[in-house]
Amino acid sequence: MPWLSTLMAVPVLGAVGVSLVKSDKLAKQLALAISLVVLVLTGVLAAQFNPTSGTRFQFAEVYDWIPRFGVHYGVGVDGIALVLIALSVVLVPIVILASWHDADGTGANAPPKRSVKTYFALLLVLEAMMIGVFASTDVFLFYVFFEAMLIPMYFMIGSYGGAQRSYAAVKFLLYSLFGGLLMLVAVIALYVIAEKGTFMFPELIGAIQDPTTQKWLFAGFFIAFAVKAPLWPFHTWLPDAAAQAPAGAAVLLVGVLDKVGTYGMLRFCLELFPDASKFFTPLVIVLSVVGIIYGAIVAIGQTDIKRLIAYTSISHFGFIAMGVFAMTANAGAGATLYMVNHGFSTGSLFLIAGFLIYRRGSSQIADYGGVQKVAPVLAGTFLIAGLSSLSLPGLSSFVSEFMVLIGTYEIHPVPAIIATTGVILAAVYVLWMYQRMMTGPTAESVKLFPDLDIREKWVVAPLIAVIIAVGFFPKPLLDVINPAVDKTLSTVQVDQFTPAVADKKGAGQ
Structure with a gap:
């Protein structure tokens, strides 16, 4: 079974179905059902994965896409x-369930009504x-998806966002397109200089030997x-x-899309x-440490x-990038695990913040206070996500950091x-935010x-x-x-750190 193609096809077909149904309620239910089907299929795939x-x-699939230029539809997964x-x-x-009323226009503090079917269709396309x-596993195909992700996210920000949504969406798009343009030039140069006649990633490993050429393509x-x-100073x-x-x-923007950057580095x-x-x-280690402290x-x-x-995410991405370029087994595995953990912890914070904003109609911290007295479950989940x-x-997050x-x-x-100071600063910004919003006298609003x-x-519990x-x-x-990170480091051929432990027998003599 072409597992990975199926995982991509199901949400795309689901998006078409969502856009064609007549009822907004049915569109939401169909989008949620499709996303759960993809989740189950991924679970079945993961159960068959052998680390x-x-x-x-x-689960590799390789088909000719543009044979003249050696472009393949090549997919596969490692750990x-x-x-x-x-x-x-x-x-x-989880996002679909949390966004149930985001486009409805219902509620005192809700944004104006917009197309419900389009919003949930965009979420499914983005999932694919x-x-x-x-x-x-084809570098050119990776670039195509790398750029294609921008489209649904651009429309979700620009059409369904806040008061300055147009400015934010255009800024997001321009920054991403600039980076993508540089990558496209490097991808083409890699293909030409490597002289392999293919964009398949496994075949391009070791193809560029000249140090100067490597630096430019890197x-x-x-x-x-x-x-x-985004890594500092590309974060604005x-x-x-x-x-x-x-x-x-x-x-999805901070929890998943931004991980494509650190995943690409690794x-x-x-x-x-x-x-x-x-x-x-x-240089990258310095940028990472600056980002950790600056973001915090x-x-x-x-x-x-x-x-x-x-x-806070800019600070966290500094930790991830530092782990990638430390090039040790512990740091590489920690950075990969950090990508996953950051998605859940920051995702929780954004969703609970969204629930707060929906109730109050404001994203200003000063407009809250004493929330834990009137909504203890909300405050408790916000505290766990913050911790x-x-x-x-x-x-x-503790394990990965x-x-x-x-x-x-x-x-x-x-x-x-130096980077450990980011841990101290994190305690300051999380606990102070919680104190201002959740404790103290209950604000009238x-x-x-x-x-x-x-x-x-149901959104927060998982x-x-x-x-x-x-x-x-x-x-x-x-x-x-771990096995996937070890394979990556063996390809890079870095000298792994081995602690100097005295031989007990020799010490006794």
């Missing part, structure tokens, strides 16, 4: 791609694009990925896009250009809930030590706040469950991730 298989990419696809398909039905970009790929991630589009996007779209930059990656590692400090000063969460974001031990810091310290101790209803509890479960038992995910 210890000698085959690099499992890294699989966990990110799983993240995508878990978040989509996200699966495709992580599954691509720059084209890396800048595109740094913009997408994210706060505007995340603040203006509907809460569900913001979850997948393509390290393996296609290993010498250039080692050459630029000091700026987050502390934010007065808008969604902008605050967006800046996960600051990497509290026992919650999912700890692995990144330990793995980086093995090779780059000074940057790792929130005294009549309803607590989470049944639908909202996310909180994953955050706690992975925090206590990350082994199943790491068992899938």
